[in-house]
Amino acid sequence: MTVKMIVTDMDGTFLNDHHSYNHNLFAYAFALMRARGIKFVLASGSSYPRLRRDFFEFKDHLGFISQNGSVTHVGNRLIDYIPLTPHDLNSLLFVLHRTSLTDFIDQLVVSGVHGSYVDASMSDDDFNRMKIYYEKITRVPSLLNVFQTFPDEIFTKITICFSHSLNLDDIHAKLDNHLPANLLMENSGYNCELIGNALATKRNAIQTLQNIYGIKDPNEIVTFGDNENDLGMLSMTRNSFAMANAADHIKFQAAHTTAVSNNDDGVLATIMNILDMKLPLQVAQ
Template sequence: MIATDLDGTFLHDDHTYNQRLFAKVFRQLQKHHIYFVAASGSSYPRLAREFAPYLDQMAFISQNGSVIHQGRQLLQTYPIQAPALARVMHILDRFYGPQDINQLVVSGPQTSYVDQHMDQHNLAIVKTFYERVQPVADLRQLFSDHPQEEFTKISINFADHVDLSRVAATLDQYLPASLIIENSGFNTDLIGDAHGTKRNGLALLQEKFNVADNEIVTFGDNENDLGMLAMTSQSYAMQNAHQVIRMQAGHVTARDNNHDGVLKTIQEILKNNK
């Protein structure tokens, strides 16, 4: 099984990937009965769009592990309970103002919600990562307005002047114990159920497909990938990853994300294991 993060890892900086090379590599993976897993902080609809031609032959760990799919089939969600959701919104209101937060997104397995007053620039960015985005009059009323809907992740993109290390320290003090905060890069923190991690999502797929620990290869570039990278000695931090991430992975790719580092590494792995 091969699992890779997307942004900053598998995808180029312009959110594209080498379609021709991937088609070639994917055929090789299928020939060797190797599952390919996309693991991202983004929503499932975005991942399904990115890999539309391969949708039914892949697995997807979305929202940092809060939502797991095998193809089109939903396998698992880790929803945030309504009181915990309300607590997060209260904490954000207490410590941060509109000048501190560019994008605040509350997501379910399929639909993500934003404030209807979000400017067009930030809305376009959100739609890149979440695909199905619905503006609402008041995010604070979302839970009472949609009592039957599951909410699985809160994403906060902070303005450049905000110190993210201080954000983590502050929120860790006040978040309910049932929640976890992880940095997803690009000045963005994701808050979700503590069980909803990429590591746990990959472990679920590992059990489902009966894959041994030494049969897993992982790729990542950021803090939210560390749990997944720690699962196997065959872990790869991207050449473009922060030094802390590279030090904790088993290997570092020879090429960065803009030069197809994941796909070229997979080709080398397949070549060396013939």
């Protein structure tokens, strides 16, 4: 197998259920990948500041696809972004009100290239929970006026976390036929929907990095994912892996399934197998 780039989702995939990973094993595997010229890319629904925080010591040598493909970085360099407009936000809020979903919203986050924004009324507990995924968050008096409050921000994604009294089928039944055609809704787990420009997908962002890295064949890319927002990148290469902990319909879309789950270093174990290397005992724990 010729591998030139490895792309992994974060939560539920590379990270364990405590939002952490085996730093020693990753440092070892990452050194091996760099020595072989393999690019390593993080592809997440969460924000670039969060990804930089979690991989700070490696940040200059990684690719970052954040907000489900709305923003793409190589190291510190902003490569691409796909913006939302004030009209997009207003259209979405109108649809939520029209479908009576506003009563079931637990958290609403509007994100941009530089940071993320929440209503000032958000509780401290919810605010601290959102910082896990977004890191750089600002409370604002009104999200309705966020475009005017931060005129220099480039807004890219809206995250809506719904009450668990609703399931995904309920949410999709209400929203699927009402969203404007230029917007795409993807589930990122935890009953949260990420809504952005329809072109802003992980798969499209990977293709942008392919061009930058000079990778013509998508089958020279390995992808890992566990959720709906990973399906595009899982279907783009024959070297795709659904996590052992993923739902069956996600596994069906991938070419392979990892031997072990996200809580057992499933991505790193698979990478070591791809590199034809055994797990060194001193970093395997």
